[in-house]
Amino acid sequence: MSRAPLQLHIPEPKARPGGVTDFSGLRIPPAGVLARPAVDAPSEQLRDYAYGLIRVLDDQGRAVGDWDPKLDADTLRLGLRHMLLTREFDERMVKLQRQGKTSFYIKCTGEEAVAVAQAMALDAGDMLFPSYRQQGLLVARGCPLVRLMNQIFSNTRDPLKGRQLPIMYSEPDYGFFSISGNLGTQYPQAVGWAMASAYSGDTRIAAAWVGDGTTAEADFHYALTFATVYQAPVVLNVVNNQWAISSFQGIAGGERTTFAARAVGYGLPALRVDGNDFLAVYAATAWAAERARSNHGATLIELYTYRAAPHSTSDDPAGYRPADEASLWPLGDPVERLKQHLISLGEWDEQRHATLLAELAEEVMSQLKEATSYGTLGNPPPNDPGSMFEDVLKEIPGRLVMQREQMLALREGN
Amino acid sequence: MSRAPLQLHIPEPKARPGGVTDFSGLRIPPAGVLARPAVDAPSEQLRDYAYGLIRVLDDQGRAVGDWDPKLDADTLRLGLRHMLLTREFDERMVKLQRQGKTSFYIKCTGEEAVAVAQAMALDAGDMLFPSYRQQGLLVARGCPLVRLMNQIFSNTRDPLKGRQLPIMYSEPDYGFFSISGNLGTQYPQAVGWAMASAYSGDTRIAAAWVGDGTTAEADFHYALTFATVYQAPVVLNVVNNQWAISSFQGIAGGERTTFAARAVGYGLPALRVDGNDFLAVYAATAWAAERARSNHGATLIELYTYRAAPHSTSDDPAGYRPADEASLWPLGDPVERLKQHLISLGEWDEQRHATLLAELAEEVMSQLKEATSYGTLGNPPPNDPGSMFEDVLKEIPGRLVMQREQMLALREGN
Amino acid sequence: MARMNMIQAINSAMDVAMGRDPKVVVFGEDVGYFGGVFRCTAGLQKKYGKQRCFDAPISEGGILGAAVGMGVYGLRPVVEIQFADYIYPAFDQLVSEAARLRYRSAGGFTAPLTVRTPCGGGIFGGQTHSQSPEAIFTHVCGLTTVMPSNPYDAKGLLLAAIEDDDPVIFFEPKRIYNGPFDGHHDRPLTPWSKHELGEVPEEYYTVPLGKAKILRPGEKVTVIAYGTMVHVCLAAAEESGVDAEVIDLRSLLPLDLDTLVESVKKTGRCVVVHEATKTCGYGAELVSLIQEHCFYHLEAPIERVTGWDTPYPHAYEWDYFPGPKRVAQALKKVLED
């Protein structure tokens, strides 16, 4: 038996600032090669999907293979519009953050297909338990941007009354659960919601999102355990955008297998999907939703993508990864790919694209105008500090009534 | 798309009290059919081992196939002795608990091969992070039973100074980590210990145990995540004894796949082993230890067995499972099987067996005599209450010095 | 009226709640078919079906996470954590989620769940079956924390907790499941069937959260306690002959401060008693509030009688447990001061 000294392995990404990332080692199968199994196929027969990569759009922008969801052109154009609107919104908000109009923002650049296609593939009544990088869900569900801006600005119309960090939306009317600052907690909650739906004989299912990094949290394990034990009708998504702030996905356990494979360990089916391929994301989500809705339980979807943006406005990726890594990402850009597909179908052209972009920029600006009319961070200062004592409990308890008085008296005293 | 109402699935065991458990559905492959792979085989090539069952002893008590560890007769007899001593010790302690000599006890009946064969397959310097049902580790490592009894009786020689619930041993000199009341916490600790060993260029590895039920805890996920990320030299054991107090293993997520499969999800190799087959357990453990020691990282071993005993002396399984389930367990009894193997080798006979049993009973009784001479629970009452203020921190802090004075004064006052 | 011990009263509360409201579901480790290691859920699965009362994986965090999600859906989950010592793995879901959800969503989402969990020592459970971790929850805004001291209150408070629209932690002092243990471990335990508070209506009723109860009126010193310690304090008052007013908090948060202040203003002296470790225990908050509100009425420092600042040591259980002798000593001390 070998008695050489043991060594501690510390995973390292392919390249660091100054280096060049070589993505050639990534195993990216051609589009269209995987078959679409029956939604009631037993999970043992689906293990390979955890290691493959469902792709519909090929390099020429054609939709190929079994997984093509065969969406009509209007639907595709709508998807494109939602993605572009999301991107425009992101860009605008980052500018405003730089101007000090808000303290914080998080973009989803490069990952727009994830939230948009998934929202479109789910039913309107399905309940969404997102992380902070799925603003596309709200865009696709038609939540007015001005509501999101009001939250971001903590202004007088902020639906969350100035309580939450910007972008930590909560939109019950759009079936969008309150985003938590603590990573991953929404995952078992989504399973619990789905169990409650099943208990109630409802037809609505739940869907939840975490990042690759967050899979290491306990809540990920709780969710998969409960989902498999009770066959909860839930779609569990892992958005593998390769990075968790400065840590590459190897630090979350992505060096030795896929994140989709985690599900295999629980006897749950997993689909690993090209997250920058709108059609593939749509198709996989529709499959998982149908499976859940027909009482065959949960599916985990790994959305294989790349975080083209910094982690947040507090982050500068130049400190830990090569500056051009995003542009080298072999699966391209989701917006560009859907656009090319529509063009190749003869359903879109550069002219219409430019017109749409202008229209969306206008839309964002006009909603922004409305939002700023209600104020931006601290300008004017939010004007209902007493409200901070509400909603701790349903009724304001006695000691908070007293604290509120104290606080208001102190303010007056100024 | 189907819109039938959703239904909540609640797993149920095969039978409840009054019924008869039908184990015929269990897929139990014949002994000897699985090949023993190289210890450095990549985990992708080992996935099947998570779904098979490594067995060496066949129905005739012969050792067959690639996994036969080819142990000499002395080693086999030593294994038998350790298992029998463990069993005898268990029986005796339960009797003493019934007599009120201790408040609590936990037997490992039917699972003796797990701890005994694993301890024998590991090196003496390897660090063990057990749950409460691996007393066989201490027996096999030669820890005097009187030490264990002293702990169980919380007597004047209790190595843990009366602080711990009976059987929550801690034996640093035997490389046996302090058992925790909180299930599963030792799992990531074992991984951390193994990382430290690797960091230090040591050659010692760690091993840890949890039950099937405990796999649902966060610590299980932490351990597998850290083990895969840092290639920690650790053997992670799941003792699937079918029950977690009153919950069958389906409640822990065992309905849809094996517990060994969990490891596949992290890209770790897993071996699923007949836990009642001493030789198979030994061989699998030796393989995993060698793999870890040669810097190929962690292995998960699922030890497939049956909890023939009640959960603890506080439990009566008649309330939740058929009384005769243990006797129907298709993989038999580990002691009986090793005994038959030795007999079939011509290395053992009933006569020697009876002599050994008598010898072991004597050994237990003589150590018991010594232990009881130091007292049993509350008889005499433990005589150093001031010691309860020690070891909270290395130095007794001021406020505890004061509390100790207060407490002792109060005692005097009586 | 029926005679019930605390286990039966708690069981009856869940039974009544489930009978009244199909949104009430019960789950936790071993609570389904078996009915719980302390038997608190016995019979509920049989009566209401396995979808309404079921076993959960050994995953306290998962249990709470799922319960929050169920609450968001609109159910009223009642979950059991097998021992309060095992609530720590669920801490994040309780503190960051259940407790904060209403606030962070500005009332858009809520988690109307109840966590039942047996707490406290005196059963030779050693350090991981004896803890009283209430103070780590009372520090968290958004949680309601309750601990009954008898079957009548247990049922009424539990029904109130289940109906409450916010998360409630319901601690069950396991040492008094069967009878009002007063700390005299060497004497036989009086069963609840022989105690007036063992009279429990079969039907629905509630005991309001946030109302303390004066169990023994007195003039010389106010004794504030909850759970098992209530009985210890009653015994201490009796045995010491001190004219003590013994108050059972019943609910720690919301706290019935008025009742406490009124009593201390009358007596001028106060002893606060709990089984949890002293430093930063709930007693510290009680002392702080009372010195704040009754400063000019206090004639002696407020005394705390609590568990020592060590883990609960198995063999030294009775040297650890704050028994009637220690309480009596404190009563006399504040009178002498």
Next chain:
Amino acid sequence: MARMNMIQAINSAMDVAMGRDPKVVVFGEDVGYFGGVFRCTAGLQKKYGKQRCFDAPISEGGILGAAVGMGVYGLRPVVEIQFADYIYPAFDQLVSEAARLRYRSAGGFTAPLTVRTPCGGGIFGGQTHSQSPEAIFTHVCGLTTVMPSNPYDAKGLLLAAIEDDDPVIFFEPKRIYNGPFDGHHDRPLTPWSKHELGEVPEEYYTVPLGKAKILRPGEKVTVIAYGTMVHVCLAAAEESGVDAEVIDLRSLLPLDLDTLVESVKKTGRCVVVHEATKTCGYGAELVSLIQEHCFYHLEAPIERVTGWDTPYPHAYEWDYFPGPKRVAQALKKVLED
């Protein structure tokens, strides 16, 4: 002597510790190559290699579990929890394991680890980047809890923590990483480079755990604070003109009770200040101890100035934060009482 801000001082402490003892390893989320989201571990991986300073999975419970195991092996892990708000998932490993291991093994195994974590508000971080959860740890016997208020102490205390043979929770008030923020958010921040406590030796030294420091002597009222609030209290004393003695606890547990008692016996009045929510905050323990030890010297109720009993609201940060005005008001109140 070098000038350092708190980040640099903390970094220097780890650098010195790693240089002196190969058993010291540093890990946590983003602490390796990148050097931590607050840059506290910048340069350590480069200097000591990736086996000694590395990134961890986003798994606070796993980080603590692994650290306990490393401590058992004989290393001295120093782990970072990115924000104190994210320490809850690690609660079980901290409370049931790190804190209890020495006790339950009768000294056979120990967990000499240090948990560094940025705490407190004032940075518009909203409710999950602003919490001060110290009181849930001071209730747990077996843990040592420290919170420095300046670079000099930060380095010395952190070195003492790393050398301590038991687990230490080291809270870093992030609002004062760059300068001694006194609560006047509308004024420019003085950087540490302009402050005498920004003078930090490059080399090894320790500040003992359990020793408070009187930062401003005074005769009329004792003000007890720690972390950011120390600077707020100093400002409040200055601005109110009250002759207040301001004490920086530095270490919450062990607590330097003697220094506090001596001061309060002198002044007869006391204000306790922290940023954490009030109910069951660490202030409650301080109030309890002081009323116990100084009862006959107290001339007014002890006041607590703390965060309100709500989560930390993003847009109302300055209405929540206990600023100098609130502290000054309390100073006057105790003088009037």
